Amino acid sequence: MSTPPDLCIIGAGSLGVELALYARRLGANVVLADRGAPEPGDAAHLSLRKAALAESARRVEDIRRAPDLGIGASEFKVSLKQISELATKLVEDRMRATAPEILTARGVTVMRGDVRFIDARSLVIGDITIKPRGVIIAIGGLPVVPDLEGLADVSAFTTDSILENQRKLTHLVIVGGDASALEHAQIQRRLGAEVTLVPHGELLPGFDPEAVSLLLRALREEGITIHEGARVSAIKKRSQGIGVEIAGPDGTTDALDASHLLISMGREVDLDALDIAKLKLKPSSASIGFVRGALGASSSRFVRFAGYAAGRAEWSEAVAEGRAAVEAALGRSSPPSLRIPRTVLTEPALAEIAPAGLGRKGGNESILRENLAENDRAAAMGQGSGLLKVSVSESGQIGRATILGPDAAELAGVLSLVADRKGGLLELARLPMPRPSLMEVLSRLGENYLPAQDVSKRGQGGRAIRRLFER
Incomplete structure (x- = not known):
């Protein structure tokens, strides 16, 4: 050129x-x-x-x-x-x-x-x-292929190939504990398969443990079997189906009879x-x-x-x-810090915003919570469960935020935008929201933050002066 x-x-x-x-x-x-x-x-x-x-x-x-x-x-x-x-x-x-x-x-x-x-x-x-x-x-x-005994002897789905499957799966065993593993588990369960999840490591590492626990409970209620803490010790080819041997965190072992296998352990x-x-x-x-x-x-x-x-x-x-x-x-000025939500697109969905520092070093932070069971729109949808949990600095700046519930990814997008604004949680209290609306949970979060704020001395003085003139 x-x-x-x-x-x-x-x-x-x-x-x-x-x-x-x-x-x-x-x-x-x-x-x-x-x-x-x-x-x-x-x-x-x-x-x-x-x-x-x-x-x-x-x-x-x-x-x-x-x-x-x-x-x-x-x-x-x-x-x-x-x-x-x-x-x-x-x-x-x-x-x-x-x-x-x-x-x-x-x-x-x-x-x-x-x-x-x-x-x-x-x-x-x-x-x-x-x-x-x-x-x-x-x-x-490319999908990561772990070094598992017997894996090379069987045909296994990857997170790419399972999206093209056109046949009903009898019993799908999923090896992996990332977001994709949970998303595929729910999809295949709803489409008629028996599904067993073996994390083979930590489940959703980095996500809020409380929210993860609630999400796993919801998936189990749909009929998904989840062996927390278990790892695959061997895979055995059979004349019909696949044998999967797993070891639990306490050393106990179990054998699963699978019709199909899905490996969901990230990409390289x-x-x-x-x-x-x-x-x-x-x-x-x-x-x-x-x-x-x-x-x-x-x-x-x-x-x-x-x-x-x-x-x-x-x-x-x-x-x-x-x-x-x-x-x-291209040599342009540095963009502002990025706080892009991480998501698990299940139902209920899980979304998190990572912290970006909480004000002055050594400052206190508090945790604010909203229960989606109290949200009218979520209740009308028949999904009146879930939570919104936010860590906030003394000045109202948002640190880590976790949302579990319907449209969690969209709610997290709005919360991420507000998190980088100077007003912090006070901005949420001013958001005009229709009712009933899932977004209403954000404005309620801001409103519940307001009572915790002390009236400034300047504000107190102004009120005192007004009271004098009113007499």
Whole structure:
């Protein structure tokens, strides 16, 4: 290329396309490197397909629970083939909006071919060498395959392949305890499978233990068996089905008879395919590949990482941080701190906002709670359970926040926006909300914070003066 591009985005999956278009909107000369095959674990497409399946599964569950709302539910049949085909069509329709010709029309240069670095500042796409001013690596991630005895002898689903299943599963055993494991457990249970979850490690690490306990109770009430603290010790191929041996935290063992197996233990990125060694990057001290700073920064000012390569598996996190990385790569001013909610999209849904510091060092913090059982809208929906728990500083600034209940992800998005505003919880008290509304739980949280605030001395003095004039 005669003119070096401002930025090269490696990976033409949904994230790479999103970041390339964002950089173009900022006026940058952008090259999108398409490696010639779909990026593994394309977060946006997988999330959309999973959301479509979850919605179908929710409708099935609604029919089952209809008598509880005074509606006589008749016999019905679930067609997994039709459900899968509808999800596929939805994804295909969305993919048309990011076809190469459309990207080109919007000013993005799309180059297809194998991608590899040749030195610290140059890379080859196909047979063309380019020297962009900056590079963002936004490639996909392959499902992690754990080293389990006997796993190689059986056919197991990954979190990708199970989304394309069109046959009813008799007994699905899920190995893993991340958000995806719980989401798939509920979907498959509602679609008619017996489901057993073996976390093989910590369940939802980093999430609030109280909220996790309530979520597990709700999943168990739907008929999902969860072996907390258990690990898989061996997998055995049988003439019919699969044998799964598990060991509990107390050393006891158990044997499960499964018809199918799903492995849900995260994803890993193959950076070696890019000849990443040519960049001579220093490894991360936090076990996230080569990420050594904020916004996917590496030891090279030339290269940043986004998405799976930056340890961001959730689409919302990957996009938000990826866009900020684009701005940083283009030399723009540093964006504000990112507080993107982490989510578990089950029913009830779980969402959390990580703390960002609570005011002055050594300051006290308090915990405010709201019970969704007291929310009129949640009760009318037949989902009158759940909680909202927020840690707050003396000045009203929001630290960690946990929401368990319907539309938790949407509520967390609003709460995250308010958390970065100067007014903190006082902003929530002023939110005008319709009634009944799930959002009302946020304004109630702010209102309950108000009585705990002392009237300022200035305010007290003003009231005293007014009382004198009124006499």
